[in-house]
Amino acid sequence: MRIAVMGAGSLGTIIGAYLSKGKKQAVDLIDVNQEHVDALNKSGATIVGTVEETIPVTAITPAEMNGVYDLVLLLTKQVYNDQVLVNLRQYISEESIVLSLQNGVPEEGLAAELGEKRVVGGSVEFGATWIKPGVSELTTAAESFKANAFQIGELDGSITERAEKLRDVLNLVGGTEISTNLIGTKWSKLLVNVAMSGTSTVFGCTYGDVLANDTAVTSAVMLADETLEAGQASGVEFTSIAGIDVAKTFKINKDKSNLSEVISMARKVFEPQALLRASMLQDLEKHRKSEIDYINGEVVAKGKETGTPTPFNDLLVHWVRKAEDEKSVPVFEESLVPFKQLIEKNI
Ligand SMILES: NC(=O)C1=CN([C@@H]2O[C@H](COP(=O)(O)OP(=O)(O)OC[C@H]3O[C@@H](n4cnc5c(N)ncnc54)[C@H](OP(=O)(O)O)[C@@H]3O)[C@@H](O)[C@H]2O)C=CC1
Numbered sequence: 553m554r555i556a557v558m559g560a561g562s563l564g565t566i567i568g569a570y571l572s573k574g575k576k577q578a579v580d581l582i583d584v585n586q587e588h589v590d591a592l593n594k595s596g597a598t599i600v601g602t603v604e605e606t607i608p609v610t611a612i613t614p615a616e617m618n619g620v621y622d623l624v625l626l627l628t629k630q631v632y633n634d635q636v637l638v639n640l641r642q643y644i645s646e647e648s649i650v651l652s653l654q655n656g657v658p659e660e661g662l663a664a665e666l667g668e669k670r671v672v673g674g675s676v677e678f679g680a681t682w683i684k685p686g687v688s689e690l691t692t693a694a695e696s697f698k699a700n701a702f703q704i705g706e707l708d709g710s711i712t713e714r715a716e717k718l719r720d721v722l723n724l725v726g727g728t729e730i731s732t733n734l735i736g737t738k739w740s741k742l743l744v745n746v747a748m749s750g751t752s753t754v755f756g757c758t759y760g761d762v763l764a765n766d767t768a769v770t771s772a773v774m775l776a777d778e779t780l781e782a783g784q785a786s787g788v789e790f791t792s793i794a795g796i797d798v799a800k801t802f803k804i805n806k807d808k809s810n811l812s813e814v815i816s817m818a819r820k821v822f823e824p825q826a827l828l829r830a831s832m833l834q835d836l837e838k839h840r841k842s843e844i845d846y847i848n849g850e851v852v853a854k855g856k857e858t859g860t861p862t863p864f865n866d867l868l869v870h871w872v873r874k875a876e877d878e879k880s881v882p883v884f885e886e887s888l889v890p891f892k893q894l895i896e897k898n899i
């Protein structure tokens with residue numbers, strides 16, 4: 553099988569490295585960062601953090617792509633999908649599979665662009681941070697990465713031979729399961745990103761800082777609840793993620809009578825990830841456009857479509873877009889002010 557890892561950044565460096573290990577298939581790590589590509593070819597892909605390993609890989613820039621790939625792992629940020637797909641079209645056939653492992657719910661758009669038959673979806677259950685050319689950090693405990701790295705699935709939830717084949721390939725990286733409810737799986741991961749990555753971004757802090765502050769953590773669970781409301785109103789059946797049934801855990805009663813219980817659960821569930829900083833926050837720090845439109849913005853869009861109010865997500869998207877426009881990084885105490893006001897109005 554000839555595999556393209558499209559976007560060998562934080563995640564792609566690690567995934568591409570483990571797929572290349574043992575040379576079981578031909579794998580190209582493809583990235584626009586020439587310095588990174590050169591370092592990968594010269595010294596291999598170095599994984600630091602919860603594992604320490606260097607694996608020889610083949611890396612190229614998009615301009616050096618050639619021939620046809622059987623499998624493309626889409627690991628660029630969704631923000632760049634339009635330009636990535638224009639290039640990619642030249643290197644896929646009718647039989648090629650494009651597996652998006654991006655956060656958010658890009659599958660529908662990809663199927664419209666590339667044809668439903670070519671697209672398989674997936675969700676990544678570990679974290680990674682690009683450190684420098686050739687080096688990426690695994691930020692999830694190694695045992696948990698080996699046990700639960702991916703959930704993948706066909707858009708219609710069927711278990712097909714190709715999904716089983718993809719599972720076997722991804723098992724070379726970390727534990728992979730086939731989801732029979734891909735949209736539910738993607739929305740369940742979306743809920744975590746909306747609540748925790750959204751707040752980590754808008755407050756400019758770690759997950760731990762969010763959990764430790766009453767206004768920030770209350771905002772996080774309100775964001776999660778809006779995700780459940782908007783998702784369920786559009787027919788999403790939420791699933792479990794890392795063993796947590798998200799619909800049961802994060803549902804806030806209309807009269808808010810269980811709010812403090814939900815906050816306690818959020819603190820317990822996310823405490824092991826206290827050191828994480830959202831990749832969207834890292835985008836703001838690099839003065840880049842973040843994936844906010846595809847994360848919290850997805851909830852706002854579904855809320856509009858279904859007539860579900862999403863005031864916390866509206867406010868968060870507004871503040872993150874403002875930071876993008878101003879090329880600034882949110883300051884914790886400043887961002888707390890409007891969220892405190894919204895909580896006083898709504899709770
Ligand atoms: N990092 C994480 O912990 C997790 C990330 N995800 C999701 O996975 C996806 C990838 O995230 P992440 O690995 O963090 O992203 P990164 O930005 O670290 O990696 C993407 C890489 O793609 C490169 N790139 C940009 N444009 C192109 C292009 N046209 N062709 C080829 N390469 C290109 C970027 O180069 P340059 O930087 O120079 O632009 C970068 O090296 C996102 O959707 C994210 O939400 C999901 C779970 C966890």
Ligand SMILES: CC(C)(CO)C(=O)C(=O)O
Pocket residue numbers: 655678679680744745749828829830831832
């Ligand atoms: C940090 C992590 C892994 C949270 O689940 C993530 O998905 C992100 O911020 O993009």
